Each structure stands twice: as C-alpha cells, then as structure tokens.
Amino acid sequence: MSIYVFHGWPQPDALAQQLGNDEQVELVIVAEKWPESLLAKSSAGQTIVQQWLEAKIFWQQQPVFSYPFRDAGKFTLIQPQVYEQWVQFNPGMACPTPLYSKFIYKPWFTLPAPLPIKSVVVIGAGIAGAATAFALAKRGIAVTVIEQHAIASAASGNHLGLLYAKISAHATVQTELLLAGYGYSHALLKNCLPAGQGWLNCGVIHLDYNVTEEKRNTLLAQQNPQSALFQTVTKAEAGQIAGIDVPYSGLWWPYGAAINPFSLIQVLLRHPLIQVLTATKVNTISRQNDLWQITCQNQQKSFYLDASHIVICAGAESNSLYPVAGWPLHKIRGQTTTASMRSEATHLKCALSGNSYITPAWQDKLCFGATFHPNQTDDNLSAEDENLNWQQLRQWLPHLAADLCPNTSPQGHAAIRCDAFDHLPVVGPVGDTSAMLTQYAQLRLDKNYPLTQPCPWQPGIFINTAHGSRGLVTAPLCAEAIAATMLGLPSPLSVRLQQALHPNRLPIRSLTHHQSFQLSI
Structure with a gap:
C-alpha cells in the first residue's frame, strides 16, 4: 500500500504516471477546495479526472473528505487548517516535525499504534461487518466473518433501506458524519452492484411534512444554493418526480437510492479473501499467548479460532x-x-421520506415504515406494528396507501437496532475498560482533571456498531476508518469525528456522569 501526500492538487496526467498500476493507493491532497478545472490528455489521467469529478458531487466543504480511489484505495481531501491536527492524531502517518506537539489529546481518545496483523476475525455479517471485512480484504488482508444467524438477517434485513443524508442545517458532528458517509456509501454501492441489481437509483425526496422539517429543508437549500446533492422542490415538482400526488414540498436528493441490504452485503462478502461462517455463535473471547482465542459453536461442533485482531x-x-x-x-x-x-x-418512481419512509417497488414489493420501540427486544413480526405502519402511510400518503394490496398477515421485517446515548456510532479501537475505570477514576470528582496516563488498550480489538437506522450511510465509511487505524493508513475521518465516535467515550462517560458500569466477562 502506497501513501501519497500532496499540498495542492497534482496534475492528473503526472499523477497517473507517478502512480502507475498501483491499485492500493492512499492519496491525500491538502487543499481548501476543488480546482476550477481538471484536464488530462492520457487515458489514465482522464480516469483520475472522472473519479474526482464524481467525488466532487458529494463534497460539501467537509474538513476531511474521503472517496474510494481505484480498486483498493481511497482519495482524501483535507483542508489545510485541520491537516496538522489530523496528521498528529493518526499514528500510522509520519509527523515530519515536532511542531505538531501543540495538539494535546485526552489519552483515552487517542489511537493505538498499529500491531502486526496475523489473522482477523469480524463478528457479525450485517452491513457493518461486511463493509469492515471488505475494507480489509481489498487491501490483501484475509478475514474470517462469524455470524450467529444468516448474513443480513438482523438490523440489515429490511427489504429496502434508504441511502441519503438526513442532515441538520448546522455543522453538527452527525451532519459531518452523514455527509461524509453518504458519498462513500454511494461510491461503494455503484462500484459493487449495477443499478437495478439489488438497488434502485431512484432518488429520495425528504418531504416538508411538518413546520420543523420545512424550516430545516429550506435553510439547507438556502445555505447551499449551488449544491448538486439536494435541491428544493415544490409540491407540484415533488409530484412530477415521484409520479404520484404528493402532499408536501420537500428537498430532492437526486443521488439517493433504495437498497436491498442483503444484495450489497452478499457481494461485499464474496471477496476471495473473506471466509464466512454462518449459524455460528461466539461463546467466549479470551487472551491466550499474545493472540485472541474465539470459542465458537455451530450445529455440528464446538471449535475455536485464533486472531491477532477482532x-x-x-x-x-x-x-x-x-x-x-x-x-x-x-x-x-x-x-x-x-x-x-x-x-x-x-x-411510485422515487423514494419518499417523511415521518416514515416508502420506496418504489423492487421485486414487486414496496417497503415502508418503520416503527420505533426503545428497550424492546422481540424481533418477531407484530400485527400491531404492521397496523402502525399502515396507519402512518394512510395519514401522509392516503392515495398511495389505497393503491397497495392489503396484507392478510404481517409482511416485512422486524429487528433490533443498536444505538448509543448520543445517537452516534461506536467505532474504533477498544480500551481495557476495567483498567480505564481505575486509572481515570479521578474523573468522577473532576471531569476536567488533566490526566495524562496513556490509555490501556485491548490489543487488536476494534468495534463498529450502534449505527441505528443509518447503517447504510455510516457503516461503510466507519469500516474504512477501522481498516485505516488497523493498517496505519490515512483516516477517512476528521479528528473531530474520530473522537466523537471513539468507543472509549462510553466507559469514560460512566465516570464523568457518575454512572454504574456493569462489566461482564
């Protein structure tokens, strides 16, 4: 894997010649904005130009913006004002001068130095697990994926899910993540599956279904009048796009998509360096002789796997x-x-999102919903939830609801989503919880106490979870972040995002907020 860093945009033809046939390219460009024009004479240079022009559509002035590049790498654009901070925070990137020491980070929100990779096990074969395995495999790392049921059977099991970014008009952490993830997921999807084969390139209208949503959508459009990502549409225009009567105006996302998660997950896991063990439950994880030992059980036998990384x-x-x-x-x-x-x-010609969502037909079925029940763990289809979904649809799209064939029994998918207290994913390396609770106990008395002891890490343990209902948008980019930290590659996330998603925020919050933390072994 080759890492190239440019301060300013390189000329595409010269860059193509420099890169040669290297497909595992990590390209970092430090620049404030896209160049006014991109020109190339060679076919290789023109290919780079085409990739950059596709990426530009999804760039919304993010401080760090990543997009897939060639077959097994990525292109990352970093604004100069955050570059020094980003370089210091990522341990795999060489810091050329000691000047970067001016950035001081809380030790539990740092990243560990990369460890030699002997074998990798990913637990879970939903969109997060499949994307993580793929991010490693395309860089030459063999991965074993363990799934206790079937692939895409839990929260990734919906008939269709939406790919678009329901963002705030303000520069929140969640907005930065959703915008960054949207572009990355769209490129991954387009590279892996032809349109129509597992996904619909139909676009999404987020409707102004109440005053709050109308204000948010209007402000977004006003702040980004030249954006190719979304445009304001009137009620009449929304109806023309959707092909049916629509009761509201809204924000049109022309690059939005409706995706069958199983189709995407299946193709990601088809990589020759990925082995998938389904109907296999992980019973225990323990540390044995500098490796992790994972004890597993399937219908035939009990067995264990050794891994340097999990x-x-x-x-x-x-x-x-x-x-x-x-x-x-x-x-x-x-x-x-x-x-x-x-x-x-x-x-219906496009997907609609309001107080719920509905997709166009794929394999003769539209998908709509979804219900939301915190702290409930029954994943069987419920007649009550079926009725709630129909009731919602009849309230905001009565004509469309009347055009659907009623179900004689519940049809669809029920699952348990995972969420964190701040509604952000939990992504990154995992610290030793017990050691952290002891080592940083002073935070119970003063959450701002200047502790500097290095974080005690669980060597080679990472997590990519808690994507809620946004996994199609956020999980693939977060998988890239996991692979980057593990392999010492440029992170696709800004330091702000890396720290906001950091797994260690959960045990540290138990100290700063005086919460009990029940550890289980």
Whole structure:
C-alpha cells in the first residue's frame, strides 16, 4: 500500500504516471477546495479526472473528505487548517516535525499504534461487518466473518433501506458524519452492484411534512444554493418526480437510492479473501499467548479460532461479547412492512421520506415504515406494528396507501437496532475498560482533571456498531476508518469525528456522569 501526500492538487496526467498500476493507493491532497478545472490528455489521467469529478458531487466543504480511489484505495481531501491536527492524531502517518506537539489529546481518545496483523476475525455479517471485512480484504488482508444467524438477517434485513443524508442545517458532528458517509456509501454501492441489481437509483425526496422539517429543508437549500446533492422542490415538482400526488414540498436528493441490504452485503462478502461462517455463535473471547482465542459453536461442533485482531460488528448483540460486555448500548425494536401495488395503480418512481419512509417497488414489493420501540427486544413480526405502519402511510400518503394490496398477515421485517446515548456510532479501537475505570477514576470528582496516563488498550480489538437506522450511510465509511487505524493508513475521518465516535467515550462517560458500569466477562 502506497501513501501519497500532496499540498495542492497534482496534475492528473503526472499523477497517473507517478502512480502507475498501483491499485492500493492512499492519496491525500491538502487543499481548501476543488480546482476550477481538471484536464488530462492520457487515458489514465482522464480516469483520475472522472473519479474526482464524481467525488466532487458529494463534497460539501467537509474538513476531511474521503472517496474510494481505484480498486483498493481511497482519495482524501483535507483542508489545510485541520491537516496538522489530523496528521498528529493518526499514528500510522509520519509527523515530519515536532511542531505538531501543540495538539494535546485526552489519552483515552487517542489511537493505538498499529500491531502486526496475523489473522482477523469480524463478528457479525450485517452491513457493518461486511463493509469492515471488505475494507480489509481489498487491501490483501484475509478475514474470517462469524455470524450467529444468516448474513443480513438482523438490523440489515429490511427489504429496502434508504441511502441519503438526513442532515441538520448546522455543522453538527452527525451532519459531518452523514455527509461524509453518504458519498462513500454511494461510491461503494455503484462500484459493487449495477443499478437495478439489488438497488434502485431512484432518488429520495425528504418531504416538508411538518413546520420543523420545512424550516430545516429550506435553510439547507438556502445555505447551499449551488449544491448538486439536494435541491428544493415544490409540491407540484415533488409530484412530477415521484409520479404520484404528493402532499408536501420537500428537498430532492437526486443521488439517493433504495437498497436491498442483503444484495450489497452478499457481494461485499464474496471477496476471495473473506471466509464466512454462518449459524455460528461466539461463546467466549479470551487472551491466550499474545493472540485472541474465539470459542465458537455451530450445529455440528464446538471449535475455536485464533486472531491477532477482532472487530466486533454484532449490532444489538455487541455488548454481550468480551471485552465490551456490559457496555451501555441501547436496543430499539423496529419493523418495516412490504406490500404490492394493485395492477392498475400508478407506480411510485422515487423514494419518499417523511415521518416514515416508502420506496418504489423492487421485486414487486414496496417497503415502508418503520416503527420505533426503545428497550424492546422481540424481533418477531407484530400485527400491531404492521397496523402502525399502515396507519402512518394512510395519514401522509392516503392515495398511495389505497393503491397497495392489503396484507392478510404481517409482511416485512422486524429487528433490533443498536444505538448509543448520543445517537452516534461506536467505532474504533477498544480500551481495557476495567483498567480505564481505575486509572481515570479521578474523573468522577473532576471531569476536567488533566490526566495524562496513556490509555490501556485491548490489543487488536476494534468495534463498529450502534449505527441505528443509518447503517447504510455510516457503516461503510466507519469500516474504512477501522481498516485505516488497523493498517496505519490515512483516516477517512476528521479528528473531530474520530473522537466523537471513539468507543472509549462510553466507559469514560460512566465516570464523568457518575454512572454504574456493569462489566461482564
């Protein structure tokens, strides 16, 4: 893997010649904005120009912006004012001068130095696990994925999910993550699956279904009048795009998509360096002779695997596994409904998002919902939730609801989503919880106490979970962040995002907020 750093945009033809045929390229460009024009004479240079022009569509002045580059690398644009901070924070990147020592980070929010990789096990075969395995495999790392059920069977099991970024008009951490993830997921999707084969390149209208949403959508459009990502549409324009009567104006996301998660996950896990063990439960994880030993059980036998690195991507089951067992992750039951259009009905042409969502038909089924029940863990289809989804649809799209064939019994998918207290994913390396609670106990008395002891890490343990209902947008980019930290590559995330998503925020919060923390082994 080759890392190239440019301060300013290189000329595409010269860059193509410099890179040659290297497909595992990590390209970092430090610049404030995109160049006014990109020109190339050679076919290789023109390919680079085309990739950059596609990436530019999704760039919204983020401080750090990443996009897939060639077959197994990525292109990262970093604004100069955050570059020094970013370089120091990422241990795999060489710091050319001691000037960067001016940035002082809380030790529990740093990153460990990369360890030699002997073998990697990913636990979970939803979108987070599949994307993590793929991010490593495309860089030549063999990965074993363990899934206790079937692939894409839990929170990633909906018939269709939406890919777009429901963002705030303000520069929040969540907005930065959703914008960054949206572009990355879209590129991954387009590179892996032809449109129509597992996803619909249909666009999404986020409707002004109440005063709050109308204000948010209007402010977004006003702040970004030249954006190619989204545009304001009137009620009439929304109806023209959707092909049906729509009761509201809204924000049109032309690059939005409706995705069958199983199709995407299946193709990601098809990589020759990925081995998938389904119907296999992880019973224990323990440290043995400088390796992790994972004891597993399937229908035939008990066995164990050794790994230098483990990535926990088990969604709502993540905090049942050592060394994050007992961590305070929230479980939220959700159920979507599927139904067919009546033969004489006008078909929906794009996805609509309001107080719920509905997709166009894929494999003769539309998907709509979803319900939201915190602290419920029953993942069986419920007649009550089926009725709630129909009731919501009839309230905001009565004509479309009337054009659907009623179900004689609940149809769709129910699952338990995983969420954290701040509604951000939990992504990155895992510290030794017990040691941190002891070493940083002074934070119970003073949350700003200037502790400097290095973080005690669980060597080679990472986690990628708590994506809630946004996993299609956030999980692939977070998988890239995991691979970057593990391999010492440029992170696709700004320091702000890396720290906001850091797993250690959960045990540290138990100290600063005087909460009990039930550790399980």
